[in-house]
Every structure is written in structure tokens, then in C-alpha cells.
Amino acid sequence: MMKKFLIFLAVLLFVAAGPAFALTTPQTKYFSGIPSMSGSLAFDQFDTHGGIWVLDSVKVTLNLQTSGGELRLDNDSDNPASGNFEFGAKGSISSSDVPLLNSSYIAIPGTVNAYHSGSFNLAANVGDIGGDYDSSPPDGMLYTGGIETDSKFGFVGSGLWASYQGTGTYDIDYEVLQWLNYGSIGGIEYAVTPVTANGNVEVIYEYHVVPEPMTIGLLAMGGMALIRRKTAK
Template structure:
């Protein structure tokens, strides 16, 4: 019986097949990354998950308050990324996008005086202006594909490939300040998308034979003789 238990546990062990594709760019960019479908002869697919990683760095933000009143708030500067596909359905079990937007951004409070006389001309000098030089910020998100959608479009199952699109946009936000002038030098970004197939491996023919023999041995072994007192 011990041999049978070990064999069954080998069948039940889940394995992962991982693919990672990288991208890089500047400011507003997009592209398509190619992934392989899951070959069902490999085993029984249990789940599909996606990881989206984004890192942004560099760039510059200039703010200049042109109002006759002081201005304060929080500015955000960096990149916002998203994914999509023309080939497969990137939806979770709740029929919603498996991943939302991923924002690799820097947040910082600011306080600027009223316009100091430079008018509508963009002037980064203090006390009514500021300059922020971008530095590394990272963000990531992960999600699962609902089993209902595995075969939509080209689908995740088969022996071919499909594309996942990425889009990364420059992100700037300084709040609802109407008379605020701004300028940016584009940020740079890099990142990757990882696709993970979790599956139960199909047993090798030799393992199946051994499993069959184990069953046979268990069935033909006589019960231990118990001597009555």
C-alpha cells in the first residue's frame, strides 16, 4: 500500500511552465510580445496567471504657478502601463480585466507662491516654480485568466502562439490647478510580462505501467494470517 501512495502523490504534483518577455522604451510607447500556447499533451492545465512589471526612471517635470494666488497640492510623475490582446481574452473568473493599470509613479507634495512676475512664460525658478528630476519607481500587478476564456480567440491552448499588447504612457498629474504651467522631459521605462501555466504533468508510460503493477500487487496480496487464540 505504501508503494501505491507514493505513486499517486507523484501524479498529483503541480508544475509550472513560465514564459517572460521584456520591453523597454521612452514616454508613450506600445508593442506586442509573443507567447507560446499550452500544449495539452504536456498535462492537465489547472490555471493561467499573468504578471506585469513596470519600472520608470529619468525624465524631468517643471511646474510654474501663473496664478495670483499661491498653489499647493501633490504632483505625480512617471509612467502608467496596461495590457491587452487581439488574440486571447485577458479576463478573470469575474469577467473583469485580469489586470488593471500599473502606475510606476513618484508622488510628492508641493507649495508654490503666487506668480512672481514671469507671467505666462514658463519659468522653473523658485519660489513660484519647481523642477523634479525623475528617479526609479516600480510597480507590478498579477491576475488570473478565467477558465471560461481559455479558448476564446486563438486561445491559450494549442501548439501555436499568441500576442499580448502592452502600452506605457507618460503620467503627469498636479491636481485641479487651472493656471499652472508645466513641461516634461520624457521618462524612460522597462519591464516585463510573465505568463505562468500551472499544470498537472501527464505521467510517463513507464510510470503508468508501474502504477498498474502496484494496483495488481495490492489486489493479489493475501490478508495477513491471524491466528485465533
């Protein structure tokens, strides 16, 4: 009797001790268009079911992909020009409903950079004039955009979860901006066909479920009854 009871007690303690495995509820909200663009994405708060579901982490991810677009660089200077260029888009998120900060109060997930990095080496001007954006070599360059992706994630600091919990929703705002950097070298004129962009924001709650005191009580009573019945045989 005592041995069986001890085994039962061990099982009960194991069940009551907490999570056997972590559970997750992922939410992904999408956006697309031609930057500059911005908008709001609504997410469900984490429902604690009266304190039975306990939050373990809040992970926020921003994914961005750009494609297409064109960049024309045209050196109109009497001197050759060389350098590096970046062409694509940058994305970021913010919220006035929930804090997007980690446990060190650093903004998460940070800016994502979906752009192409390359170099150019342009001869001194050959024949064309200002305002014609002539990309033909050797004093010009045409870059046609491919697919560029970037992704960043972060975990919201555990002291900042209050506004993530409840049975309502909150908004996370995204902003995607065209990005061009060619070093702003004097004498170079440029023309751009914008890239298109698509992406998403993902919020993942990791949590565990604790047995209610009532459930533990019923388990204990059921267990005791089982032991008594077996002992009676």
C-alpha cells in the same frame, strides 16, 4: 500475497491519483523605451501533450519601472497655488488573441502606475511671464524623476483557457503612456522631459502531469509480475 498486493495497490492508486507536485512554465517578455510606446509580445500556448499535461492555472503579471524625466511647474497666477502631483508612466496590457479576464470577468492584471506622488506649494508669480516655464522658487518647482516601480498580476478564469492551449503562439499587447497630474490648477504652466520606461509581461502556466492509461496498465502488470516472482521464492 494479499498484503503485498494491497500495499502495491495503494502505491498504484497514489501514483494514478494525480499530481505529486505542481509544475510551472514561466515565460517573460521584455519591453523598454520612452513612452508613449506600445507593442506586441508573443507567448507560447500551453502544450497539453495530447491531454497528458493538465493546466491548473494561468497567471499573468505586468511589471513596469520608470526612471529619469523632469517636471517643471511654474505658477504665473497672482494667487499662491498648492496641491499634489503625480509624474511618471502608466502601463496596461490587452490582447485580441486571448482573454485577459479573471473568473469574475474582470480585466487582469489592471493598470500599473509607476509614478512619483508629491506635493507642491507655490507662491504667487514672481517676475516671470507666461511661456517661460520658469521653475525657480518660490513660484516654481523642479522635480527630477527617480526610479518608480509597480506590478500587478491576475489569474485567468479557468473557463477561458481554450485559446491559451495548443502548440502555437498568441500576442499580448502592452501600452505605456506618460503620466502627469497636477490637478490642472489654473495659472500653473508646466514643462516635462519624459521618463524612460522598461518592464515585462510574465505568463506562468501551473500544471500537473497525469499518467497515461497505458503507463498505469504497464505499472500494474509489472507490479503483478514482481509479486508473483516474490511469492514463488
